[in-house]
Amino acid sequence: MGQQNVVSKEYQELQEQLNSWHKNWSEKVNAEDITKSSPKISNDLPILSQIEVNINEEILSEMFADLILLLNEITPNLKSSLVKVENIKSEELKKWFEESVRSNNLYFEKYAEENELESWIPQFLAEHLIRPFLHVMSKQFEDKLEGINNGIGCKFCGEPVRLAKQGENGKKVVVCPRCEASWEHKKLECAICGNDDHKELTIIKIDDDTTAQIQACKKCNGYLKFVEARNLFRNHSPEIVDLLTIHYDYVAQEKGYGESIEQKN
Template sequence: MQVFFKTTIKGVIYMSDSAANKDYLKLHKEIAKQVNSLIDQVEFANLALIDGYLQEQVKQKKPIASVIDVPIDAKQFFGFVQQIAEISVGNQPHLQETMDAITTALKTTDETEKFIEATKCLNSYYFADFAERNSLNGAIVQFLAEMAYRPYIKALAKLLDEKVKFEGYNHNMCPVCGEKARLARGAEDGKREACCTRCDTVWEIQRLQCPHCKNEKHEDLKYIVAGDDENRKLYVCESCKGYIKIVNLKDQLGTPSFFIIDLETIHLDMVASQEGYGEEAESNSKVM
């Protein structure tokens, strides 16, 4: 039996205690609620899904959204952008000018189509160029695009859930949208499941293994608990310096929003960074 080290970080300041973060969470919860309400408006009438082909992509660990062209109606997408923008301005009025500038720039069909294609493949170069051309904040532009795209990728995930099996996938990227695993939960029989914070897909990962580099050396794997909350903690790997957040959702009522849980546990990301884990640390470990 493998034994894991556990480190407890005392004196952690929870971001959720600050007024600014409560406003931040309120905004994102409203956006998440709106995104979920838009899923039923998405239709994939012309999307041909061949079960065997899709299952082969999962076997080869290729995110399904990267090998099929998700059909998006430009007019509908623009409407989603406007709705997300309105919610953002309702919570943060100072964004009015920025949101107006973005929607004005998207009013041409050609620009909207480019915007959609960039969103599908997370083309940050396009968003940076779009922002520069229109004197906008690139991060806000990309966020708005991503939130408007989520009803589509969530609808696709919901559709694929009935067609594709993810048994044996055990990868650190979502098998549907390709988002890197950030969150995991306990499952039946002591198993562990990764939970996509983008499209809500759930798949099994190995419990006694780093989800990123597959390291199984028990001396390299440990838990870090921030404060006294044992239900939300970090599972870190000393080999690749990667981590994933482990949450206990057994007592939570209703269907959880992994996106919101990810935001509510942002203090764990801060602890991970302070302790030397994360993408920057992973990159450094590869060149050392």
């Protein structure tokens, strides 16, 4: 794999450790304990925005304490910030959970300001806290994904679509790095806006790098990284694959597609 060295080894390791943490906790949480019996799902919105999520505060507090423990170990430079939130009340954590599900940046910015934290920290913590639940819930609603036609974003959690893998017979399977939901999508159709006019779609490749191709759309200006190297998804979680192919994001964005990558964190 001719991967360019864009992500530092330390950063990749940090992400991998957080990812193992998500995985460990997703094995401990039970989907039925989180979501109440399935409501009628309408097809035009991401599933997560339609289901009632009922989080057990005790588990949430236990997870949060465990997350702080891990971060104190792997990111010692955050210690002085983490000490300001480590005793957060469980009701507040529940609120974090709900606002993180809604991707309510304003709520977290305000929280950071009020608690004299760096602006990105509360949302960063909340986002990691909800990942194990998202992974479990997206599996729970797996069979409902195909019917969803929300037009833009992940069919389960609403995160912008940006990654796909090769399915059986070379089919294009869109994968969400946030909730890990995946679904088949027509190969020659923009997975972001649904445009199937071939003249408006363009494939961008990186010389000597056969890991992936960029499928960009002139109509919506979006792009998708279609990862062709099967071993990448075999060996890594979608979130890590997204990170390992970040040089494709830079190339796509240099050509004017998508949003600036700086805004993603």
